[in-house]
Amino acid sequence: MKNFIEVDKTEEEQVEQVKRWIKENTLQIVVSVSLGLGSIWGFDAYKNYQHSQLIEARNIYLALTSNPSDTQAYEQxxxxxxxxxxxxxxxLILAKNAVANKDYTQALEYLTPLSDASNVSIAKVVNMRIASLHLEMGSYKQALDALNTxxxxxxxxxxxxxxxxxxxxxxxxDNAKKYYKLAFNQISKDSGLQNLIKIKLNDLN
Structure with a gap:
């Protein structure tokens, strides 16, 4: 677009300049306004799309909680x-279901990608579950490796x-005693797990 107004002109000249500017730039003005409104409507449409996608994801998740064997829904x-x-x-739900079916290999396949999840709590819980699975399978080195985080x-x-x-x-x-003692001192006294660890230590003495 041309310059809107030149400030060194008289008031009458400026008025005429405004009229000429509007006449010469009508198309650009209409296009600019349309683009502006389109951006607003486009943003609203995007927000609505995001919301609908979130609802769809939630519905699939709820379906999986009711039927954790529905691998097709999981893939979706x-x-x-x-x-x-x-x-x-x-x-995590599908991994738990695999464990319930004693399919430990499948459970590990579900859990392993989550072992370095950005959510620290999820990653820590997942590594414990991976270690527990390896323990159940008699793979002691792999079990310890899963906990070396x-x-x-x-x-x-x-x-x-x-x-x-x-x-x-x-x-x-000796190593079992060592780590039970560490755990006993680190776990809250209000936790029932501390009593369980105490029993384990007594059994080893």
Whole structure:
């Protein structure tokens, strides 16, 4: 567009200049306004689309909670709603169902991609479940490897208690005692798990 107005002209000249400017730039003005309105409507449409996608992801997730064997629904969630926030929770549900069916290999396939999830709490819980599965399968080294992650005060006691279980299963009694003692001191006294660890320690003495 041409310059809108030249400030060094007289008032009458400026009025005439405004009229000429509007006449010469009518098309550009209409297009600009249309684009502006289109952007607003486009943004609203995008928000509505996002909302509908979130509702769809939620419905698929709820269906999986009722029927965790519905792998087709899981694949739909994985392919179409990977960033919805429901996928990680759905993966944990399917892994739990695989464990219930004693399909530990399948459970590990579900859990392994979540072992380094951006959500620290999910990653820590997943690594504990992976370690527990390897323990159940008698793969003690893999079980310990799953727990060799960055320390986190909220999980240290749980991790060390599980390490004690792994060493005990592997008949490494001294190491089992070591990690049970660490866990006992790290877990809250109000936790029933502390009493369980105390029983385990007494059994080893």
């Amino acid at each position: 969630l994985k392919n179409n709603h990977a960033d919805s926030g429901y996928l990680d929770q759905a993966t 960055a320390p986190n005060s909220a999980f240290n006691g749980l991790y060390n208690q599980l390490k004690g279980d792994i060493y005990l299963a592997d008949n490494q009694i």
